[in-house]
Amino acid sequence: MSVQISAKLVGELRGQTGAGLMDCKKALTEANGDLDAAATILRKKGIASADKKSGRATSEGLIDSYIHLGGKVGVLIEVNCETDFVAKNDDFKTFVKDVSLHIAALNPVCVSREEVPADLVEKEREVAASQAEGKPAAAVQKIIEGKLNKYYSTVCLLDQPFVKDDSKTVQDVLTEQISKLGENMKIRRFVRYQIGEE
Structure with missing residues (x-):
């Protein structure tokens, strides 16, 4: 029935x-x-x-900025899509603004895992390995991978829990937008400024 x-x-x-x-x-x-x-x-x-x-070219898009109240934190972001039509879409613009706000709030270092400098990953791997000393060999690798995943979720934008709904990552929200708007999209780059920061 x-x-x-x-x-x-x-x-x-x-x-x-x-x-x-x-x-x-x-x-x-x-x-x-x-x-x-x-x-x-x-x-x-x-x-x-x-x-x-995901293989389709993203040569259109939007550069947007977000300045937090009081002018102490600012973000400049570029998000690409396939067509000018989607770049002008209100849902796309809202998504870009939401990601800008997310970057201002959570201060990621880079967009994706591939962009994390190798020396930082190696340093995190060494710290995780030293914390896993004395554990069974089979568990050590899992502990290291778990700690690296946790590290990525703090420094990589796409791995971070989304500021407006922490049950999803920024990657999940991006995937939803790709599905909703029917075009490939890519968060290409961002810069975050904070008063007094070196």
């Missing part, structure tokens, strides 16, 4: 995920009306969709 999917429920899922109406209805039907399960289905499809788009 199939569950009746109300327009209200479809609207609620759309509001929560930003997915299209038909995608929301299909996901709710697949999940027998369970809102959380349907959101998970959409998220998995969104990740798969974003993965397919």
Whole structure:
């Protein structure tokens, strides 16, 4: 027996995920009306969709700035997308502004793990290895990897819990935007300034 999917429920899922109406209805039907399960289905499809788009060129986009109240912290950011049409979209602009605010609040060092200087990663690896001394050899590697992942989640923008919803990382929010707007996007670079900082 199939569950009746109300327009209200479809609207609620759309509001929560930003997915299209038909995608929301299909996901709710697949999940027998369970809102959380349907959101998970959409998220998995969104990740798969974003993965397919990841090879596409991003030569358009937006440079934006955020100055925190009082003028003590400022951020300049470049986020790229595929077309000028998406660059002018309000959802895209809001996403860029939200990421700027996130950078001002959480002070990441770089965009992704690949950008962390090798000497810093090696230093963190050494610290983690010294903390794991005396543990069984099989556990040492897991401890080191766990500590490195924790380090990345503090210094890498894409690995950080998103300031507006810490149940997601910035990468999760970026993936959702790629799925929602139908284009590849990339947070290319940022600079964060703070008064008195060297």
